Amino acid sequence: xxxxxxxxxxxxxxxxxxxxxxxxxxxxxxxxxxxxxxxxxxxxxxxxxxxxxxxxxxxxxxxxxxxxxxxxxxxxxxxxxxxxxxxxxxxxxxxxxxxxxxxxxxxxxxxxxxxxxxxxxxxxxxxxxxxxxxxxxxxxxxxxxxxxxxxxxxxxxxxxxxxxxxxxxxxxxxxxxxxxxxxxxxxxxxxxxxxxxxxxxxxxxxxxx
Numbered sequence: 069x070x071x072x073x074x075x076x077x078x079x080x081x082x083x084x085x086x087x088x089x090x091x092x093x094x095x096x097x098x099x100x101x102x103x104x105x106x107x108x109x110x111x112x113x114x115x116x117x118x119x120x121x122x123x124x125x126x127x128x129x130x131x132x133x134x135x136x137x138x139x140x141x142x143x144x145x146x147x148x149x150x151x152x153x154x155x156x157x158x159x160x161x162x163x164x165x166x167x168x169x170x171x172x173x174x175x176x177x178x179x180x181x182x183x184x185x186x187x188x189x190x191x192x193x194x195x196x197x198x199x200x201x202x203x204x205x206x207x208x209x210x211x212x213x214x215x216x217x218x219x220x221x222x223x224x225x226x227x228x229x230x231x232x233x234x235x236x237x238x239x240x241x242x243x244x245x246x247x248x249x250x251x252x253x254x255x256x257x258x259x260x261x262x263x264x265x266x267x268x269x270x271x272x273x274x275x276x277x
Contacts, residue, residue, distance in 0.1 A: 158268030170204035215250035
């Protein structure tokens with residue numbers, strides 16, 4: 069499967085803000101945005117073009133897509149599904165992305181980043197409802213219990229991630245049992261409960277043209 073393999077910090081620099089793609093590094097003085105506040109590439113420092121309305125919409129779409137680590141085709145399919153449902157399309161889109169298994173594992177605090185959470189899922193360290201699920205895009209449903217497999221409970225990456233201040237405790241739509249390394253999705257999160265500074269309506273406008 070295709071996957072972005074270049075430096076994640078370039079994505080943050082391209083969007084001009086922190087996307088928190090590398091966990092604790094994004095909060096340190098090693099963060100690329102703190103050190104080089106300009107776009108990557110040969111002309112990153114010199115070009116200051118005026119961005120068009122279409123460009124604003126495109127950048128917002130790219131930002132959301134990169135935060136969740138999904139490919140263009142995947143993202144478009146999520147939008148099509150969200151558009152077919154009744155309700156606010158932009159909010160439904162974000163809810164579908166939040167319910168991805170790799171994102172829920174990240175929100176629970178079992179991994180320092182979504183990329184690391186995806187790797188935990190791929191390597192069969194995570195169970196849902198008592199069975200191993202190795203598909204990062206699996207859509208978690210309310211009431212399902214996400215748990216770290218017994219043989220994987222001593223992984224350093226998991227315990228290091230949980231030691232970060234507040235990890236796994238700040239979302240009212242999930243319940244975390246740190247001692248048992250398990251969590252439960254209580255409900256589909258509302259837009260106000262999704263901590264993203266993005267304007268999803270711009271994505272709706274982009275795809276509605």
